[in-house]
Amino acid sequence: MTLPDDLRHDVQTLWDYHDMRHELRPADVGIGLGSHDLGVATCAAELFHAGMFPLVVFTGANAPTTVERFPRGEAVHYREHALDLGVPDDAILVETEARNTGDNITLTRALLESRGIEVGSVVLISRPYQQRRAYATCRKLWPGVDVICASRPLPPDDYVASIGDVNRVINMLVGDTQRITVYAERGFAIAQEVPATVKESYTQLIRQGFTKRLL
Known part of the structure; x- marks a missing residue:
C-alpha cells in the first residue's frame, strides 16, 4: 500500500514539516504519546535499549479512533508491547487518563512529580506527523524542560x-x-x-x- x-x-x-529533525541525545525520561499507532511503543523500546533514557512513561486513555484497537487504553497496550520487546517492568510508568496531547504532557508531569522524579529533559515519542504539535504543546505547558522529539524513521x-x-x-x-x-x-x-x-x-x-x- x-x-x-x-x-x-x-x-x-x-x-x-512535522519532522522536527532533532538530534537524539540521552534524556531523563522518554514519554510515549498515546495514539492508534503501536509503533510509538516500538520506538520507545528501541530508544530505551539504546540507552537514551532510563525510564519511559506511556500516556493515553482512549479516543474514538483508538478504542477498538486498544480497548484497555492506549498506554496499557503500549506498556504490554514494550514488555514484549524487553523493556523491564520497573522502567515503565503508565498514565491512563490523558485524552489529548495537552493531557499527555500535564498528567505525565504530575505523575513524575508525584514519584519525586526530577526531570530536566524528555524525549517525546510520537507518530511522525505529531512531532511538531507535541513539541509546541510541551514547550507551552512544561517550559522548563528540554524537549527532544522522536518517531520511527519511516x-x-x-x-x-x-x-x-x-x-x-x-x-x-x-x-x-x-x-x-x-x-x-x-x-x-x-x-x-x-x-x-x-x-x-x-x-x-x-x-x-x-x-x-x-x-
Whole structure:
C-alpha cells in the first residue's frame, strides 16, 4: 500500500514539516504519546535499549479512533508491547487518563512529580506527523524542560504500509497541520511558523477531501 502519485508531493511536504529533525541525545525520561499507532511503543523500546533514557512513561486513555484497537487504553497496550520487546517492568510508568496531547504532557508531569522524579529533559515519542504539535504543546505547558522529539524513521509510504490505511494517515496529517495554528491561537501551544509551501499543500489536500480530522 503506497501513496497515490497525485497526492505524493503534498503529503511529503506536510510530512517533512512535522519532522522536527532533532538530534537524539540521552534524556531523563522518554514519554510515549498515546495514539492508534503501536509503533510509538516500538520506538520507545528501541530508544530505551539504546540507552537514551532510563525510564519511559506511556500516556493515553482512549479516543474514538483508538478504542477498538486498544480497548484497555492506549498506554496499557503500549506498556504490554514494550514488555514484549524487553523493556523491564520497573522502567515503565503508565498514565491512563490523558485524552489529548495537552493531557499527555500535564498528567505525565504530575505523575513524575508525584514519584519525586526530577526531570530536566524528555524525549517525546510520537507518530511522525505529531512531532511538531507535541513539541509546541510541551514547550507551552512544561517550559522548563528540554524537549527532544522522536518517531520511527519511516518515509510516508512505509508508514502508510505499517498502518494499512492511506486515507486515515492523510486525514490525520492534515488535521495535525491545522492544529499547529489553531492550538497556538487558543493558547494550547507555542506558535510555529508555517511556510507558504506547507499552507499550499495543506489547502490542496483539503480540496481533495481530506477533512475528517479538521476541527
